[in-house]
Amino acid sequence: MNGSFVGGNVMNVKGEMRIKGIENGTVIDHIKSGQALNVLRILGISSKSAEVLSIAMNVPSKLTHKKDIVKVEGRELSPSEVNKIALITPDATINIVRDSKVIEKHKVSLPNEITGVLRCANANCISNTSEPVKPRFIISKEPPVKLRCFYCDRLMVEDVVEHLLF
C-alpha cells in the first residue's frame, strides 16, 4: 500500500500527512481517478463558493490503484445532493464527519432522475433554448445505465462529462 485514508487524513508511505482531516463536513472518497474536479462541477462548487475545500488527486488506492478525494469543510452534503456524482464515479463513498469522527458513511447511488446537471446532447432540444426549463434526464439503472432526456427522449450515448452544465 502506498498511502492511506485515516480518520480523514490522507497519508503517504512514510506516514506523512498529505491532506489534513476535517473536523466537520463531508469527505467524498474513492472518486474515480481524475474526476475530482468534475465532482465539484456536479456539486455546483466553484471558485466563487464559500466552502473550504481540499482536493487530492491520483492518491494511491488499495482497491482501484488510484483515486481522488474531495473534502468539503463545514457542510454536510445530503444524499440527494451527492448521489448525482454516481453518474461519473459510481464507487465513491460519502463520509459525514462531526467532531473529527465519521458518523455516517455510505456509497453513492444513482438517483431516478437528475435535473440541471447535464445538457442534452441534442442541440435542437427545447431544454437548449431560452424556454424556462432545466435539462432533466430520466435514469434507467438496469445495466448498462441509460440516461434519457425527459423532454426530447434522446438517449445519451456520449460521455456525460462532455455535457456537464457547469
Added chain:
Amino acid sequence: MSIGFSKRHVISMRDFSRDEIDYILAEAERLEPYAHHGKTSDVLDGKILANLFFEPSTRTRLSFETAMKRLGGEVLNVSSTEGSSMAKGETLADTVRVISGYCDVIVLRHPKDGAARMAANCSDVSVINAGDGTGHHPTQTLLDLYAIRKEASLDGLSIALVGDLKYGRTVHSLAYALTLYGAKIYLVSPEELRMPDSIKKDLNDLGACLEETSNINDVIGGVSVLYMTRIQKERFMDPVEYDKVAGSYRITADMLKDAGDDMVIMHPLPRVDEIAPDVDETKHAVYFRQSFYGVPVRMAVLSLLIGSEQ
C-alpha cells in the same frame, strides 16, 4: 377491456403500451363511419380544441380540425409564431399556460424537439404532440399503424422504411411502435441519412429486428409494406449530391414488377418526387387512404382524452 385515457397527454409512442395502442386503433375502427360524410356524432359537443402550429402543416392540422368537428366540437387556430404573442417574445411555456385556459385540448406542432413534453408540463389540459422538431409525431404513427392494420397486417409484418431516416420524425416513432409488434424492419437510406445511432441502439435494446441497406431494390420483393418518406433538399449542402440521392430513392410503377401482390406502398405525405405519379394507379398505392385514416384515428384520440363518456 377499458383503458383510462382521460386527461392524458399524447407526446411520444413511448408513453403507450401495445394494449393501449390496440385499444386506440379499435376505437378508430368504431368511429370510422363518423369520419365520412353523413353519420354524425356530438360526443365532443361543447369542447374546444386549440391548434397551435408553429411549423407548416396541412394534413395534420386539417385532420385534427375535421376530427374535432365530426364529433361536434369546436376549433381555435394559432398557425404561426408571427401571428401570436410569441412574436413579442413570449415563451412557448407562457403561451401554453394561457391557451390551456381557453380550451379542452391543445394540439401542438413546434420546431424544437421536446417542445410538446414541456408544454404538457405547463398545461392544465391534455396536450397532443403534432410533431416536435425531429422528435415525435405520435398520431401520425397511430394512423400509420391503423393503415397497416387495414391495408396489410400488423402480425408477422415485414416493412421497409425508405428515405430520410435521420431527420424524419415519422419513421422514428413508427420504428418504435413496430418494434412492439415484433415487425422485421428494413432501414433503407443513403449513407448520410441513416437512422441515428442513439435511436438504433434504443430500438435494439427493445429487441427490434433491424436491417440496414442503401439499395431499395434489395427489399421491394420481400416486404409487405414499403413506407416511403421525402428526402429533404435543405439537408444537403451540395444540390448535385441531393439530386443523386433523391433520384435513387424514387419508386416508379416499373420497379414494382417483383413486388408481392399484397405489398402496399405508404407515405406520410407530402411527397415531392419519391413516388412517381404512375404508382398512384397501381394496386399497391394506399397513401391517400392512409392520409384519410388520420381523421378516424384523431377522432379516437380526442374522444378518449376529452369525451364525456370517459
